[in-house]
Amino acid sequence: MTLFWVKGYSATSLKDLEQALQMRPGSIYAAFRSKEALFRAALDLYAGRMEAELTAMIADAPSALTALRSYLLSLGGLDHCEKPSTACMLVKSLLEIQMDRPELRNVVLAHLETVRRLLAQGFARAVAAGELPQDADPARLARRMQTYVFGLKIQAQRETDPEAMQRLAQDLADEISDLRRAA
Amino acid sequence: MTLFWVKGYSATSLKDLEQALQMRPGSIYAAFRSKEALFRAALDLYAGRMEAELTAMIADAPSALTALRSYLLSLGGLDHCEKPSTACMLVKSLLEIQMDRPELRNVVLAHLETVRRLLAQGFARAVAAGELPQDADPARLARRMQTYVFGLKIQAQRETDPEAMQRLAQDLADEISDLRRAA
């Protein structure tokens, strides 16, 4: 998963995978059907963890809105050391995979949609808890939040100044907070 | 350029390039030094156009802030037909190119920095024109704006509902407008 995450699908060769998995080609093709199927498994693993993390983060917090805000803030502290890549594997895959591989693309799209739905659930909880106006549209807010996350993780990929990243995450998190007092 | 834009660097083969350029391998390697150098030329062409477009958009408009807002709004109408890809070639390249190709990476980073600087100039003009508070930080606003653009273009890559995209762009554009009355 880490290998695919960092190098992308087509830039990861079977030689790389053999070394990372400590398996010989025959075993790899016995366990998975193909390189594409292996990649799909890696995608599922990655997305599953992300979805679990997001679910827990929202469910455990007393305030859903604060949890969402904290998540954005945490992206501002993304270190290049703690994780294989600061960029999102789903986004990297979305940009790499073309229409000529519809199956893979649909897997990516499905996971992105699941994440968006989780975010929408969080916003819906915030609305139900009275943290947001009753007429706020969770789906719309979720799409906006996800757009922030996309942008933030890409900025993290290029930004070298930690303070600038921190400020940026703060600015975006404030947008979420400001929804509270918005009409 | 279009080929690299759509397929990415490593997924574009010389056979593809031969057909697109209507040149045989020898001529390609006489005109450019290598596949990497050709890609660099494509990057420069793409970024140059984007930078020119952005410069003109800001310079021609009576209000810099309105121009920046309009730019975000226009991203909401990105059609999958009019352009080769709705995603930004610079971002795609940033996510694809690893540290093991520092030259290419630096080219991408330099172009992204140039775009950010152009946006900062736009915000600086807005401050000078009194459209924004005097203590607004153009560099910070530019980084935020660029983050919006990154996120929007990625959403455009997956979103199928034009209305949702339009609403999303509207939401983000409104964030820029709201800066006017912010303290």
Added chain:
DNA sequence: TTATTACTTGAGCGATCGCTCAAAAACCTT
């Protein structure tokens, strides 16, 4: 026209790609 230079061609190089499969090794069961 002929000699010289500049450019184009495409066969094909060595390397690597994703992948297969017969043989070997490891693991059971009796």
Added chain:
DNA sequence: AAGGTTTTTGAGCGATCGCTCAAGTAATAA
């Protein structure tokens, strides 16, 4: 230990990769 089953192995397949270069073609100069 012996026989049967499952798993692992790695040599190597055909295809394609980025790239080279001797030979051929076109353009220019004398």
